[in-house]
Amino acid sequence: MPTITVNKEDLFKALGKRYTFEEFDELCFEFGVEPEEPDEKEIAENPDSALEWKVEIGANRYDLLCIEGLARGLLVFLEKIKAPIYTSIPAWTGKSAKLRILPSTAKVRPFAVAAILRNITFTPESYKSFIDLQDKLHQNLCRRRTLVAIGTHDLDTIKGPFFYDAKPPSKIKFKALNQTQEMTACQLMELYSNESHLKQYLPIIQDKPVYPVIYDSNGVVLSMPPIINGEHSKITLNTRNVFIECTATDLNKAKITLDTIVTMFSQYCSPKYEGIESVEVVNPCGTSVMYPELHYRLEEIDVSETNQKIGICIPPGEMARLLTKMCLVSTPFDSGNKIMVEVPPTRHDILNNNASLLF
Structure with a gap:
C-alpha cells in the first residue's frame, strides 16, 4: 500500500479543524485509510517527523496520494463541501x-x-x-x-x-x-x-x-x-x-x-x-x-441487490448520501428501488456498478 506523509499543521488548515491523533485515527477508519504517528525512535532520528503523520492509502486510490486529494476527500466525507466539478476549458489564447x-x-x-x-x-x-x-x-x-x-x-x-x-x-x-x-x-x-x-x-x-x-x-x-x-x-x-x-x-x-x-x-x-x-x-x-478527458459516467445500482450482496439494510436515501460522501454523487430513482451514481474522473478505482466496488 502506498503511504503519504502529511504535515499536521497543513492538514489542520485544510480541514479547518485541529485533531488529536486519536480523533484523526477514528475519522480515517470511517473513511477507509490508515494513519500512523511517529514513534520515539523516529522522532529521535528525525525531530521533524514529530510534525507529521503518515497515512496508508489504498493502492487504487490515486486521488488520495497527496494532501490536496486527501483533505478534499475528507471534507466531502464530512459533508463540509460538495465534490468539485472538474471540466477542461478551451484555450485561453484562442488557439489550442x-x-x-x-x-x-x-x-x-x-x-x-x-x-x-x-x-x-x-x-x-x-x-x-x-x-x-x-x-x-x-x-x-x-x-x-x-x-x-x-x-x-x-x-x-x-x-x-x-x-x-x-x-x-x-x-x-x-x-x-x-x-x-x-x-x-x-x-x-x-x-x-x-x-x-x-x-x-x-x-x-x-x-x-x-x-x-x-x-x-x-x-x-x-x-x-x-x-x-x-x-x-x-x-x-x-x-x-x-x-x-x-x-x-x-x-x-x-x-x-x-x-x-x-x-x-x-x-x-x-x-x-x-x-x-x-x-x-x-x-x-x-x-x-x-x-484531458475528465470523463464522468453514470451507473445504476439496485438498492435491494446492493443490500443483499453487502449484508446490510440501508434505505435508498441513506445509501445515496453515503455514496455522495465518497465523492460519488448519487440520487435515488424508480420509487427508491434504484440509485443513479455519478462516477467522477477522480475515481478511476470504480470499475463498474458492482455494489462491492461502490462501498
Missing part, C-alpha cells in the same frame, strides 16, 4: 496548444497525452506536494515509469506546437534538469548510470535504437522520457502556467495519470478548479484527441 506524435515513437513508447494548468499559484508546500504526487504516481500506477512517465514544464518558457519524436541517442542533445551544460543522450545515460535515483529507469530505453524526446517549435527539448526533463522548461515557485505531458506504453494509464494531476492541483488555479486547459494531441495517423 498542440502536441504532435510522430510515427517514430511506435518503436519505443507510442502514446502521449497532455494538458495545461493555467494561472496557478505555488507555495513552497504546494510545489513540494506537486513533485511528490508525480513521484507517488511514478512508483505505483505508472509502474516505475515503464507504463507512464510524467513531464511538467513552465509553459511560458516554451513555444508550441510541441512534438513527440524518437531519435537515435546521438542525435538528442540538450541541457538536462539541474545540469550546467548540454549533453547528448548517450552522455546523459552514462552520467545517470551512477545516479541513485535515475539509474533504475535507464533500462527502460537503454537498448532501444531510438530514444523518446519532446521538443517545442524552436527545437527546445522539454524532456527525454522516461528519464529526465530539460533544464530550460523546469517549473519553479514563480511558474504560472504548467504544461503537463505524459508519454506511455499504456494509453489508459496515461489518461488516469493526467486526470489525477490536473484534478488534484487545479485547486491552486484562479478561478479555483477552472484552470484545466485542453491540449490537442495529434496522432501519427492524423486523427486528433483533446485531453
Whole structure:
C-alpha cells in the first residue's frame, strides 16, 4: 500500500479543524485509510517527523496520494463541501496548444497525452506536494515509469506546437534538469548510470535504437522520457502556467495519470478548479484527441441487490448520501428501488456498478 506523509499543521488548515491523533485515527477508519504517528525512535532520528503523520492509502486510490486529494476527500466525507466539478476549458489564447506524435515513437513508447494548468499559484508546500504526487504516481500506477512517465514544464518558457519524436541517442542533445551544460543522450545515460535515483529507469530505453524526446517549435527539448526533463522548461515557485505531458506504453494509464494531476492541483488555479486547459494531441495517423478527458459516467445500482450482496439494510436515501460522501454523487430513482451514481474522473478505482466496488 502506498503511504503519504502529511504535515499536521497543513492538514489542520485544510480541514479547518485541529485533531488529536486519536480523533484523526477514528475519522480515517470511517473513511477507509490508515494513519500512523511517529514513534520515539523516529522522532529521535528525525525531530521533524514529530510534525507529521503518515497515512496508508489504498493502492487504487490515486486521488488520495497527496494532501490536496486527501483533505478534499475528507471534507466531502464530512459533508463540509460538495465534490468539485472538474471540466477542461478551451484555450485561453484562442488557439489550442498542440502536441504532435510522430510515427517514430511506435518503436519505443507510442502514446502521449497532455494538458495545461493555467494561472496557478505555488507555495513552497504546494510545489513540494506537486513533485511528490508525480513521484507517488511514478512508483505505483505508472509502474516505475515503464507504463507512464510524467513531464511538467513552465509553459511560458516554451513555444508550441510541441512534438513527440524518437531519435537515435546521438542525435538528442540538450541541457538536462539541474545540469550546467548540454549533453547528448548517450552522455546523459552514462552520467545517470551512477545516479541513485535515475539509474533504475535507464533500462527502460537503454537498448532501444531510438530514444523518446519532446521538443517545442524552436527545437527546445522539454524532456527525454522516461528519464529526465530539460533544464530550460523546469517549473519553479514563480511558474504560472504548467504544461503537463505524459508519454506511455499504456494509453489508459496515461489518461488516469493526467486526470489525477490536473484534478488534484487545479485547486491552486484562479478561478479555483477552472484552470484545466485542453491540449490537442495529434496522432501519427492524423486523427486528433483533446485531453484531458475528465470523463464522468453514470451507473445504476439496485438498492435491494446492493443490500443483499453487502449484508446490510440501508434505505435508498441513506445509501445515496453515503455514496455522495465518497465523492460519488448519487440520487435515488424508480420509487427508491434504484440509485443513479455519478462516477467522477477522480475515481478511476470504480470499475463498474458492482455494489462491492461502490462501498
